[in-house]
Amino acid sequence: MPLRTSRARRARLSLLTAGTASFALLATACGGSGAGGSSSAPENFDYLSVTENTTVKTALTTMSKDACKAANDALPLKVETVPQASLDQKLQLLAGQDALPVQFAAGNAPALTQELAKSGKVADLEAKLKELGVLDQLEPAAVSTIKALYGGKLQVLPYEYNIEGIFYNKKVFADNGVKVPGTWAELVSAAAKLEAKGVQPFSASGQQGWPLTRLISGYLYRSLGPDALQKVADGKAKLTDPEYVKAAEEVAALGEKGYFGKGVGSIDYDTAMNQFLTGKAAMFYMGSWALANISDDEQNKIGAENTGFMPFPAVTGGKGSVDQYPSNVGLGITFASKSFDKKTGDWVSCIAKHYGSTALKDHGSISGFKVNTEVRDANAVTTQVRDTISASKQNVLWFEALFSTKATTVSQQNAAGLVSGSTSPEQFMQTVQDALAAQ
Amino acid sequence: MHRVLGDRRAIALLLGPALLVYSLIMLVPMVWSLGYSFTKGNTINGFTGNGVANFSRLLDDPAVHDALWFTLKYAVVVTAGQVAAGYLLALLYVFFLKRASALVRTLVFFPVVLPTVAVGLLFQKFFQVAPQTGPVNSLLNAVGIDSIDFFGSAGSAFWVLIAMDIWRSMGFYAVLLFAGLVDIPDEVLESARLDGATGLRLVRHIVLPLSLPVLMSSLIFSINGTLKVFDSIVALTNGGPGTGTTPLTLYMFQTSFTYSDYGYGSTIALLLTVVCLLVSLVVYRVSRRDLTEG
Numbered sequence: 183m184p185l186r187t188s189r190a191r192r193a194r195l196s197l198l199t200a201g202t203a204s205f206a207l208l209a210t211a212c213g214g215s216g217a218g219g220s221s222s223a224p225e226n227f228d229y230l231s232v233t234e235n236t237t238v239k240t241a242l243t244t245m246s247k248d249a250c251k252a253a254n255d256a257l258p259l260k261v262e263t264v265p266q267a268s269l270d271q272k273l274q275l276l277a278g279q280d281a282l283p284v285q286f287a288a289g290n291a292p293a294l295t296q297e298l299a300k301s302g303k304v305a306d307l308e309a310k311l312k313e314l315g316v317l318d319q320l321e322p323a324a325v326s327t328i329k330a331l332y333g334g335k336l337q338v339l340p341y342e343y344n345i346e347g348i349f350y351n352k353k354v355f356a357d358n359g360v361k362v363p364g365t366w367a368e369l370v371s372a373a374a375k376l377e378a379k380g381v382q383p384f385s386a387s388g389q390q391g392w393p394l395t396r397l398i399s400g401y402l403y404r405s406l407g408p409d410a411l412q413k414v415a416d417g418k419a420k421l422t423d424p425e426y427v428k429a430a431e432e433v434a435a436l437g438e439k440g441y442f443g444k445g446v447g448s449i450d451y452d453t454a455m456n457q458f459l460t461g462k463a464a465m466f467y468m469g470s471w472a473l474a475n476i477s478d479d480e481q482n483k484i485g486a487e488n489t490g491f492m493p494f495p496a497v498t499g500g501k502g503s504v505d506q507y508p509s510n511v512g513l514g515i516t517f518a519s520k521s522f523d524k525k526t527g528d529w530v531s532c533i534a535k536h537y538g539s540t541a542l543k544d545h546g547s548i549s550g551f552k553v554n555t556e557v558r559d560a561n562a563v564t565t566q567v568r569d570t571i572s573a574s575k576q577n578v579l580w581f582e583a584l585f586s587t588k589a590t591t592v593s594q595q596n597a598a599g600l601v602s603g604s605t606s607p608e609q610f611m612q613t614v615q616d617a618l619a620a621q
Numbered sequence: 622m623h624r625v626l627g628d629r630r631a632i633a634l635l636l637g638p639a640l641l642v643y644s645l646i647m648l649v650p651m652v653w654s655l656g657y658s659f660t661k662g663n664t665i666n667g668f669t670g671n672g673v674a675n676f677s678r679l680l681d682d683p684a685v686h687d688a689l690w691f692t693l694k695y696a697v698v699v700t701a702g703q704v705a706a707g708y709l710l711a712l713l714y715v716f717f718l719k720r721a722s723a724l725v726r727t728l729v730f731f732p733v734v735l736p737t738v739a740v741g742l743l744f745q746k747f748f749q750v751a752p753q754t755g756p757v758n759s760l761l762n763a764v765g766i767d768s769i770d771f772f773g774s775a776g777s778a779f780w781v782l783i784a785m786d787i788w789r790s791m792g793f794y795a796v797l798l799f800a801g802l803v804d805i806p807d808e809v810l811e812s813a814r815l816d817g818a819t820g821l822r823l824v825r826h827i828v829l830p831l832s833l834p835v836l837m838s839s840l841i842f843s844i845n846g847t848l849k850v851f852d853s854i855v856a857l858t859n860g861g862p863g864t865g866t867t868p869l870t871l872y873m874f875q876t877s878f879t880y881s882d883y884g885y886g887s888t889i890a891l892l893l894t895v896v897c898l899l900v901s902l903v904v905y906r907v908s909r910r911d912l913t914e915g
Contacts, residue, residue, distance in 0.1 A: 270878075270879065270881065271878045271879075271881075274663055274664045274665055274881055275664060277664060277665045278664030278665065294881075297663075297665050297666065298665060300666070301665055301666055303665070443751060444750050444751045444768065444770065445749065445750035445751030445770045445772070445773060446751070447770070447772055447773050447861065447862050448745075448749055448750065448751055448752075448770075448772055448773075449751055449752065453751075453752045456752075457752070586880075587879060587880050587881065588879075588880040588882075591875065591879060591880070592864075595860070595861060595863055595864065596862075596863040596864075598773075598861070598862055598863075599773075599861075599862045599863045599865075602770065602773045602774075602862070604773060604774045604775070604862055604863070604865075605863060613863075616683075
């Protein structure tokens with residue numbers, strides 16, 4: 183009897199231990215990451231970025247050892263990255279826990295940043311920069327682009343400043359007797375001429391989708407003027423209106439004639455870039471961030487001297503003009519409101535003063551910060567793009583810039599179908615319009 | 622032992638931890654998700670009540686109709702294909718290859734242990750048209766047929782998906798059904814043969830009825846797995862072209878986590894749960910009746 187009780191007791195005891203242990207495990211599991219939302223003074227200059235973007239991360243690390251050493255000693259830089267595809271989800275969770283890092287990539291679409299700002303989680307950068315006396319370190323063109331994107335407010339810093347246009351292979355153009363097209367009609371006939379000579383006219387990533395929808399917005403801005411997509415956002419026009427569908431028809435026609443090559447839906451970003459840089463395609467619609475690849479002799483087999491840059495061509499009789507370049511600030515990067523203290527401020531002023539030249543010198547990346555130390559351009563096309571940026575007076579956005587996250591995804595997912603002919607232009611515009619209306 | 626199991630406190634202690642863990646990680650989220658389907662909003666701005674708006678939207682949403690139709694179509698075709706291919710393989714093992722089947726069994730089973738993403742990439746390369754012409758298109762070119770952009774239209778992408786999923790899982794069903802077939806007593810087969818039943822007649826009248834229970838289990842496994850398909854589609858087509866190969870699961874995932882519309886995402890999840898429940902009920906009903914009759 184005593185034996186049995188002791189055994190039973192032992193059994194019960196071990197069961198209890200097991201139970202408590204599993205409870206403890208659950209409790210710690212539920213305890214979360216320990217990011218801790220309560221304290222407002224940050225211990226590190228935490229920066230949440232995306233894995234795909236290495237420029238900002240590397241440039242900031244360089245600066246932390248050099249120009250911004252003092253700021254870094256007071257508040258050490260600490261970079262964390264997530265894949266771009268899971269950024270939005272991560273931000274939502276962090277925002278829900280009130281645990282946003284000091285500096286972070288502000289989401290894949292401006293819509294998310296604006297939502298974060300609306301709930302007071304994003305610092306008012308215009309006021310902060312003015313306070314720090316460094317607002318003049320931002321290029322006015324970059325500021326106006328940011329304001330156009332983020333509902334009139336300066337919600338992100340211009341770590342990148344890009345304009346978009348068509349890069350072309352000068353040698354292929356010359357060999358085939360093609361002149362740089364000034365109008366859409368000339369572009370189409372140039373493409374026809376190249377195709378007839380056996381050269382693939384365009385390379386574009388249908389897997390990404392946006393390089394194709396950019397052509398639609400390019401056409402819209404040239405034909406209907408710079409406010410074409412603002413009108414859609416304001417509900418004053420619909421993508422299904424005939425003058426809007428016309429743009430989709432024009433782009434679909436390029437696809438129908440096979441100008442994008444075979445299987446455009448399976449072409450990813452790197453392949454499209456590679457097709458152009460190895461001379462397999464004559465033209466490539468891209469942003470100026472591609473200058474990093476173009477300046478790299480390892481990647482650019484056609485040579486930077488053979489790479490030209492032209493604005494999106496005019497549409498005859500249209501309201502837009504060719505000097506209105508589509509522009510963007512890359513992945514928006516912003517600051518959390520509650521952790522923006524003096525030490526963060528020191529970092530921000532240092533970034534504003536030194537980022538422009540560091541990024542240009544080390545990475546060939548053009549930012550929206552002033553370049554305070556003279557940097558020599560790597561090649562003529564970089565100079566051309568930089569001159570174009572400083573000379574530009576009015577810029578436009580891109581197709582999905584003012585769309586919700588859902589409409590953005592829907593548009594980019596269906597773009598390949600538009601040029602491969604499985605979706606008609608009307609269907610495409612209808613699908614995107616429906617996604618816009620679903621909000 | 623009897624004494625321990627007769628004691629209620631002992632039972633409670635034994636069941637408690639498991640039940641607790643199950644409730645916390647299965648039941649609570651399910652009920653929670655049900656609750657979300659009556660809300661709108663996201664984690665940034667908080668959730669507000671939304672009545673039954675999500676449900677009426679579910680009824681009108683053409684994307685849901687397409688996704689539901691795709692899910693059902695996919696589940697039926699893949700289930701039929703998986704189980705039929707598995708059954709044919711099992712028959713091959715038992716009646717044709719006999720003892721020599723071990724090697725073939727292993728080879729056919731091999732894709733089951735490969736990661737889905739790897740298989741997806743393999744098939745992508747296999748059927749691709751650009752940037753390089755894949756083996757399938759090369760073969761077509763060799764016999765004088767033009768390359769086909771398999772992932773360019775929803776129709777052809779669907780069949781590539783079907784081929785991939787059947788190839789990937791038929792080995793599993795073959796082994797499962799093989800176990801059922803070797804259970805059929807040799808005497809029964811012997812006496813049927815003496816009665817003159819051979820080939821197809823033997824399979825139709827003797828083997829099929831005797832292996833029906835395990836065939837039914839395979840069907841239940843398969844239909845439930847295919848209704849919840851996610852990884853193989855994400856790896857192969859990511860729902861494209863457009864939304865041509867988007868099942869309910871992927872649409873739910875995108876709605877909740879890409880468009881951060883958790884309320885509507887939960888409503889789609891509920892629809893999927895109901896579909897799975899209905900299909901399981903039907904299959905159980907059918908299988909039970911057959912078993913009692915047989």
